[in-house]
Amino acid sequence: MNAYTLSRALAAFALSFSLISGASAQNSAPQPVPIISTIPEPQDRPLPAPMSLHVDATDVDRAIFRVQQNIPVETGKPLILLYPQWLPGKHGPRGALAEMTGLMIRAGGKTLRWTRDPVQVYAFHVDTPEGTTSVDVEFEFTSPIRESEGRIVVTPNMMNVQWEQVALYPAGHFTRAIQVKPSIALPEGWTGVAALDGATITGNRIDYGLTSFETLVDSPMFAGPHYKKWDLGHNVTLNVWADDAKYLAAKPEQIAAHRALVDESLLLFGSKHFDRYEFLLGLTEELGGIGLEHHRSSENTRETDYFIQWDDNMSERGLLPHEFTHSWNGKFRRPATMWTPDYTTPMRDNLLWVYEGQTSFWDLVLGARSGLQSKEMVLAEWAKYAGFYAEQPGRMWRSVEDTTHDPIFAARKPKPFASQSRGEDYYNESSLIWLDADMTIRELSKGTKSLDDFAKAFFGVRDADWGVLTYDFDEVVRTLNAVQPYDWARFLDTKLRQPGQPAPLAGIEKGGYKLVWKEEPNIFDKELMKEGNNLNLAHSLGMMLNKDAIVTSVLWNSPAFKANIVNGAKIIAVNGYAYSKDGLTAAIKAAKDGKTPIRLIVERSKRFAQIDIAYSGGLRYPHLEVTGQGKTAIDRLLSPRRTKP
Structure with a gap:
């Protein structure tokens, strides 16, 4: 290129750059609008008076709940009403706001203007005239009619009333400081049970005594026309509803196993953190499935053959032990970052490997000790988990603790390749890790101590206290060390917080078993395949x-x-x-x-x-095979503690 050509090329480049720069300088370049929250932080202070809440649940055909509330207004403070969003037991923002319709707010007979907060869309700012002492609120909760719309909570023969779906509460208060007097109208001939006190029944209406909003949300109801209850001792009741009365035909030995569950749980923890406990169990093919813990109750569904095909349903009988254990682990003892003062404050789920993971360990142990499940079924379930995690590729990049965040960002939706992305593995992998902890304690103490001792020391404190006692990682470590000195911080950090760990088989091997592969499914896999009419070729x-x-x-x-x-x-x-x-x-x-x-x-x-x-x-199907002679450490772990009558 000669000097003249080079000169012209440079001039053209300079002109182009100038034009580009000029055009760029004229492009719009907005700045962000600041997000300023006008929703007050919750404080541990009461309302000037209790709220009232009435739910009309009689519209079964259309599955609509009609809600009426009277909510006090604090003088000189703006009224902001909140719909529950972050829900205990669901470990994420699961508030059913999309189904709330027809919101009308009035004072003195006049309709008040409300505005949804554009950032916190579960909040409603209400224009209240000066001197307003309370507002009347009405809305409908249009519960799902099809599975594609969400979990079905109303059928012609059963309903599951979750109070957080049918109530608003004022911002600026701890939910435990908000007093409420609830009532509900049920269809004629229906029986409803909730772990709420002071119930008076007039016709088809139930009025409850004054309670806190926190307790109300923690006390859901099951109701229906086909109902039966059994006393399990220790002020624990098994309440069962069914799609048809014929499914309530439980045999004495079946109820005895549920009674043994209560006995074994109280022996394990050495205390109880409830004055009474209500198992709410729906046997149904129509109501949406659930297993959800509460302090004095639990919401549970199983299929209609739970009692009448008892011998074919052993794999399903871990649900009640799991939810009952949560009264101690999850409700009474709760990670400090998971206890929140209201249902707007986000939860931080890092310690779900204790909350859910150790519960998943105890539900198998208590299932075996009570006779709800056989030792063989429990071993088969642990075999299933061991086989899965022995070959799960996602463990190489993602730790167990990281899966505790799944309820928040994944919301239990199906994933294209779940074995690589992982899901809520803090349940089942943690169960195997807590088995390892138990076997390590037994080994180091020469059989004189076990994780039972941790359960008493950690969950069994403050008998009869049904408040919430929080904890952190360090307290878990301190309690384990008090039971049996060991480097528990490193044990838990390595196995739960670090990816790329070996398959979690150490507890099985220390307990006298080993993972083996056979052509025939184990009894847990076999029952699951029969129940689901599917074919498991995962391995x-x-x-x-x-x-x-x-x-x-x-x-x-x-x-x-x-x-x-x-x-x-x-x-x-x-x-x-x-x-x-x-x-x-x-x-x-x-x-x-x-x-x-x-x-x-x-x-x-x-x-x-x-x-x-x-x-x-x-x-290839996973099995656990005994490696020694005589009774193994795992056999001793699963043996009953109570003296049989």
Whole structure:
């Protein structure tokens, strides 16, 4: 390039740069509008008078709850009403605001203007005239009618009333400082039970005594026409509703197992943090499933054959032990960062591996000790978890503690490759880690101590106190060290807070068992597959199929994954024959010779493809197999503590 050409090129570049710079200088460049919260922080101070709350729950056909409230107004303070958002036991912002409709607020017969807060959309600013002492609030809660709309809480034969869905409360107060007098109208002939005091029944209306808003939200109701109750001792009642009265035919030995659960729990913890406890259990194919803890009650659903097909439902009977344990672990003892003064303050879930994880350990132990579940079923369930975490790839990048945040950002929605992304593994992996802790204590103490001692020292304090006693990581470590000196801080930090750890099998191995693989499913997996009418091939082909041969889960880097099979694909044929469970399992067995391919016809998004899977490992299901002679440490852990009558 000569000097003249170079000069012209530089001039053109300079002009272009100038034009670009000029255009850029003229682009709009906004600055953020500051977010200024006008919602007062909660304070531990009462309202000038109690609220009243009445819920008309008689519109079963349309599943609509009609709400009337009278809420006191503090002189000289703006009125801001809040709808519960962050809910205890749900570990995240699960408030059902989308179903709240028809909000009308009045004072002295006049309709008041309200405005939703544009940042905290669960808050409503109310224009109250000077001198207003209370406001009357009305709205409807239009509960889901179809599963696609959310959990169904009303059917023709049952309802589950969750008070946080049908109530507002004023900002600026701890919920325990807000007094409320609740009442509810139920359909004629229905029986409703909630762990609320002072109930008086007039016709189909129940009026309760004065209580705190915190206690109200913690005391849901089940109701329905087909109802029966059993006294389990120690002021604990098993309340059961069913889609039809025939499903309430419990045998004495079945109720005895539930009674033993209460006995074993009180022996374990050495205290109780309730004056009475109500198991609320719905046996239903229509109401949405739930298992949710409360201080003096729990919300539970199982299928209608819970009693009448007792021998086929052992895998389902861990729910009540789990929720009952929460009265001690989660409700009375709660992580300091998970206790919140109201239902607007966010929770920080880091210690859910204690709150839920140790509860998941105790529910298996108490299931076995009470006889609700056999030792074999409990071992099979631990085998399932051990097998899963032995091969779960997501453990390499994500710690157990990090999964405690899943309830907040994932909201339990399905994931494309859950084995890689992980989910709420703080339940089941933590169960295995607490088993390791128990076995470590037994080993170091030469069998004189166990995690039972931790349970008494940590959860069993302050008998009859049904407030909330908070804790942090350091207190967990101190209590473990008081039971059995050890480097518990490192133990918990390594296994729970650091990714890339070995499979959590140490507790199983210290307890006298080992993880093995067999072609036949263990009894837990077998019952789950029968109940769900599905096929679990997670540890062979690396996928699970529902009753319609649709893939519901694919293990990351498994043979199915490498063959580009994904969730939603449908298996049409196996080795030239129409799909059947037996046909696919037979093909997997035949392929063990290393020569016979597993040839599938797969439909995905209206497209069909032939897929050959080169897999010769056969069917694989996890089992626990005893490694020594005589009674093992795990056998002793699962043995009953009570003296049988």
